[in-house]
Amino acid sequence: MKIAVIGTGYVGLVSGVCFSDFGHDVVCVDKDPAKIEMLEAGQVPIFEPGLEDLMAKNVEAGRLTFTRDLATAIDGAEAVFIAVGTPTRRGDGHADLTFVMAVAEEIAKAATHYTVIVTKSTVPVGTNRQVKQVVRKANPDLDFDVASNPEFLREGAAIDDFMRPDRVVVGVQTDRAAQVMADVYRPLFLRDFPIVTTDLESAEMIKYAANAFLATKITFINEIAALCERTGADIKQVSKGMGLDGRIGNKFLHAGPGYGGSCFPKDTKALARIGQEHAVPMQITETVIKVNEEVKRRMIDKLLDLCDGTFNGKTIAVLGVTFKPNTDDMRDAPALTIIPAMVGGGAKVRTVDPQGMHEGEALLPGVKWMDDPYKAARNADLVVILTEWNEFRGLDLKRMAKHMATARMADLRNIYSTKDAKRAGFQAYISIGRSPLETMDEGA
Numbered sequence: 001m002k003i004a005v006i007g008t009g010y011v012g013l014v015s016g017v018c019f020s021d022f023g024h025d026v027v028c029v030d031k032d033p034a035k036i037e038m039l040e041a042g043q044v045p046i047f048e049p050g051l052e053d054l055m056a057k058n059v060e061a062g063r064l065t066f067t068r069d070l071a072t073a074i075d076g077a078e079a080v081f082i083a084v085g086t087p088t089r090r091g092d093g094h095a096d097l098t099f100v101m102a103v104a105e106e107i108a109k110a111a112t113h114y115t116v117i118v119t120k121s122t123v124p125v126g127t128n129r130q131v132k133q134v135v136r137k138a139n140p141d142l143d144f145d146v147a148s149n150p151e152f153l154r155e156g157a158a159i160d161d162f163m164r165p166d167r168v169v170v171g172v173q174t175d176r177a178a179q180v181m182a183d184v185y186r187p188l189f190l191r192d193f194p195i196v197t198t199d200l201e202s203a204e205m206i207k208y209a210a211n212a213f214l215a216t217k218i219t220f221i222n223e224i225a226a227l228c229e230r231t232g233a234d235i236k237q238v239s240k241g242m243g244l245d246g247r248i249g250n251k252f253l254h255a256g257p258g259y260g261g262s263c264f265p266k267d268t269k270a271l272a273r274i275g276q277e278h279a280v281p282m283q284i285t286e287t288v289i290k291v292n293e294e295v296k297r298r299m300i301d302k303l304l305d306l307c308d309g310t311f312n313g314k315t316i317a318v319l320g321v322t323f324k325p326n327t328d329d330m331r332d333a334p335a336l337t338i339i340p341a342m343v344g345g346g347a348k349v350r351t352v353d354p355q356g357m358h359e360g361e362a363l364l365p366g367v368k369w370m371d372d373p374y375k376a377a378r379n380a381d382l383v384v385i386l387t388e389w390n391e392f393r394g395l396d397l398k399r400m401a402k403h404m405a406t407a408r409m410a411d412l413r414n415i416y417s418t419k420d421a422k423r424a425g426f427q428a429y430i431s432i433g434r435s436p437l438e439t440m441d442e443g444a
């Protein structure tokens with residue numbers, strides 16, 4: 001089966017590589033010449049564990065190629081996937097569909113035979129019907145179907161998520177399109193992964209509802225964490241006690257500095273916007289967006305308290321800037337709110353992140369990038385753990401504390417405990433959702 005994937009970002013490239021690993025002939029298209037040049041040279045423009053090796057294997061097998069030329073790529077393809085960005089539109093929170101519609105029109109103009117045009121990008125309800133109209137207008141004689149196939153992969157675990165998904169959602173209007181989509185996903189179907197076939201609108205809605213629900217779960221536990229700090233409860237114990245309830249589950253119950261990333265912030269905003277447009281306000285989602293902003297601001301207040309009320313003149317080492325570990329993605333990372341507040345307040349900020357510098361350099365002016373957490377903490381007044389990379393999970397805290405100007409730690413991912421910090425010689429340690437009553441003097 002021949003497949004074309006338009007857009008070689010986090011979703012498009014992973015999808016293209018995995019489809020080729022299913023045994024399909026795949027051409028990946030991007031309009032960014034630098035990306036195509038890198039891909040043709042065997043390099044992956046993003047950081048995603050395992051992607052480079054899987055890509056090399058399938059290129060070697062002759063099943064995977066890259067081009068800027070959409071028309072050649074879709075020639076003979078039975079399914080063409082649109083996997084371009086749908087960022088937040090400036091001003092109103094709506095998903096910006098400019099890229100999706102531009103690609104739809106380009107496909108329409110180049111296609112010459114029956115094609116299923118599949119939208120993998122996250123798009124508001126009704127977009128696939130709009131895509132259909134755009135294609136029909138641009139090429140009235142074309143025999144085609146549209147299909148909605150939202151993607152649920154997580155950056156950092158994208159290949160595993162794509163190859164072993166909880167489910168694949170496919171929205172279609174015709175049996176013919178359903179058959180093409182079944183052929184695309186046959187290897188997963190044969191291994192009994194659930195394929196949920198729906199109408200177009202339901203498929204589009206599933207994606208937004210799922211992301212908004214997960215963002216709600218994270219925000220809920222973050223709010224409970226704030227209450228734990230005031231009441232003497234410990235959020236780790238609370239999350240564990242809640243998560244063991246099968247109806248709740250333990251995923252997305254880890255308190256932290258607020259959700260970020262390329263999906264939750266923009267998808268919650270888009271869902272809120274869709275609700276407004278249909279006069280059905282998404283009140284829970286609207287509150288989640290607001291509370292998440294407050295969570296990030298609360299982090300800044302906690303850090304300020306730890307710095308005796310001012311960042312001015314303080315040297316702060318920040319460990320982790322990406323929105324989560326195992327990705328280089330900085331989009332809407334809490335670091336982009338927290339670090340500028342420290343820099344703006346007069347702190348000297350040093351940052352260490354295994355993959356974040358490439359993207360982060362331009363987004364975080366005024367910080368010094370270092371590659372060693374111990375060197376970054378040397379003579380610093382505070383060390384802040386913002387992203388729980390494995391590299392920061394087993395730190396020699398004693399070694400770190402020894403060379404700090406004042407040994408203070410803000411552990412915004414609850415990796416360590418007051419006891420660990422005290423034993424290592426830290427004078428002050430704060431985390432999320434644990435009572436400040438548990439002071440350094442009292443021990444844990």
Ligand SMILES: NC(=O)c1ccc[n+]([C@@H]2O[C@H](COP(=O)([O-])OP(=O)(O)OC[C@H]3O[C@@H](n4cnc5c(N)ncnc54)[C@H](O)[C@@H]3O)[C@@H](O)[C@H]2O)c1
Pocket residue numbers: 006007008009010011012029030031032035083084085086099102103120121122123151152153154155262263
């Ligand atoms: N990143 C994730 O974890 C994730 C997960 C699930 C769904 N999604 C959704 O998938 C979509 C893509 O997200 P992403 O993170 O991969 O985006 P991205 O920004 O990483 O990649 C988009 C790519 O599309 C290319 N592009 C834009 N216009 C083009 C055109 N006309 N022709 C060819 N290429 C073009 C860009 O150059 C870029 O390489 C979004 O709708 C997003 O919401 C993302």
